[in-house]
Amino acid sequence: MLQEWSGYMTINSVLVIFQKIIDISLVWLVFYYLLKNLRNNVKMVLLFKGILFLFIIKIVSDFLNLTTIGLLLEYVMMWGPLALIIIFQPEIRAILEHLGRSQLLGRHKVLSLDEREKLVYEIMNAVDYLRKARIGALIVIERDISLNEYIERSKKIYADISSELIISIFFPRNPLHDGGVIIQGDKITSAGAVFPVSISNKINKRLGTRHRAAVGISEETDAIALVVSEETGRVSIATNGELNYNLSSDDARMILIEELSPKREILLDDEFDADEEVGDINEGN
Numbered sequence: 001m002l003q004e005w006s007g008y009m010t011i012n013s014v015l016v017i018f019q020k021i022i023d024i025s026l027v028w029l030v031f032y033y034l035l036k037n038l039r040n041n042v043k044m045v046l047l048f049k050g051i052l053f054l055f056i057i058k059i060v061s062d063f064l065n066l067t068t069i070g071l072l073l074e075y076v077m078m079w080g081p082l083a084l085i086i087i088f089q090p091e092i093r094a095i096l097e098h099l100g101r102s103q104l105l106g107r108h109k110v111l112s113l114d115e116r117e118k119l120v121y122e123i124m125n126a127v128d129y130l131r132k133a134r135i136g137a138l139i140v141i142e143r144d145i146s147l148n149e150y151i152e153r154s155k156k157i158y159a160d161i162s163s164e165l166i167i168s169i170f171f172p173r174n175p176l177h178d179g180g181v182i183i184q185g186d187k188i189t190s191a192g193a194v195f196p197v198s199i200s201n202k203i204n205k206r207l208g209t210r211h212r213a214a215v216g217i218s219e220e221t222d223a224i225a226l227v228v229s230e231e232t233g234r235v236s237i238a239t240n241g242e243l244n245y246n247l248s249s250d251d252a253r254m255i256l257i258e259e260l261s262p263k264r265e266i267l268l269d270d271e272f273d274a275d276e277e278v279g280d281i282n283e284g285n
Contacts, residue, residue: 047084054076058070061073111185116257118161119161122161123166123183123256126139126163126164126167127226128249129163129167130228130233131234131235132233133233134230135171136177136230137226138179138214138226138228139225140183140193140217140225141224141225142184142189142221143221145221147182147184147221151190153193154179154182154192156189158188158190161186161187166181166188169188169191176191180192180193195216196216196217198241200215207243207245208229211243214226214227215238215242218239218240222239224259225237226238234246235249237252
């Protein structure tokens with residue numbers, strides 16, 4: 001009887017531990033995605049700093065028995081969350097939309113080294129032709145955050161990547177040339193896509209709708225947006241809300257290769273470069 005009770009307690013203990021692990025993991029996951037989405041939002045970062053400052057003042061006031069300040073802070077903490085929801089409603093909605101588009105299991109498709117090289121080769125071949133011919137283009141490459149929302153509102157293609165197909169899509173008389181092309185993995189998924197236009201003051205006022213749409217989609221998602229200017233033939237790439245303007249073909253190719261490389265490979269390359277530098281120093285000594 002005692003052995004059965006011990007076995008029962010052991011099973012219960014394991015279940016409790018398992019529940020605690022799940023509980024902690026879920027809390028960690030929520031905080032991870034919140035911090036990941038807040039890191040580039042200056043307003044929300046300042047907000048969290050302000051909340052932290054109020055908590056510190058509250059602790060100090062309780063320790064020093066400052067009744068008036070403590071009472072005011074209690075009212076602030078009581079009604080503060082409701083006020084924050086009202087004031088920061090656009091930012092909160094953007095974060096929730098961002099989380100809703102996130103693919104928890106990673107990319108749509110993880111490309112091998114050969115597939116990434118072919119993807120960059122075909123895109124840059126098309127870009128070089130479009131640049132010389134002064135044909136405008138907007139090419140958006142999906143990464144971790146899904147672009148299905150924009151694919152549903154565009155013309156679905158789902159074709160193998162090729163420079164000829166990209167050029168034909170953006171040819172002036174093509175009915176889809178005004179929109180953007182979306183690439184998922186090594187496939188051209190859709191054309192004629194319409195993206196949100198950025199209202200950032202950092203963008204040069206002389207730049208047109210394509211550039212603002214490129215920055216806009218890079219603000220909303222982690223996609224890579226490549227633009228060819230119809231007026232000047234200049235090539236630009238937008239990532240994380242930042243626009244790299246007037247790039248040479250080699251620079252654009254290097255940015256694409258770097259941005260499309262898995263994070264693990266980038267870390268390994270950095271470690272390898274660091275080891276080489278250490279080796280060179282040791283040889284010099």
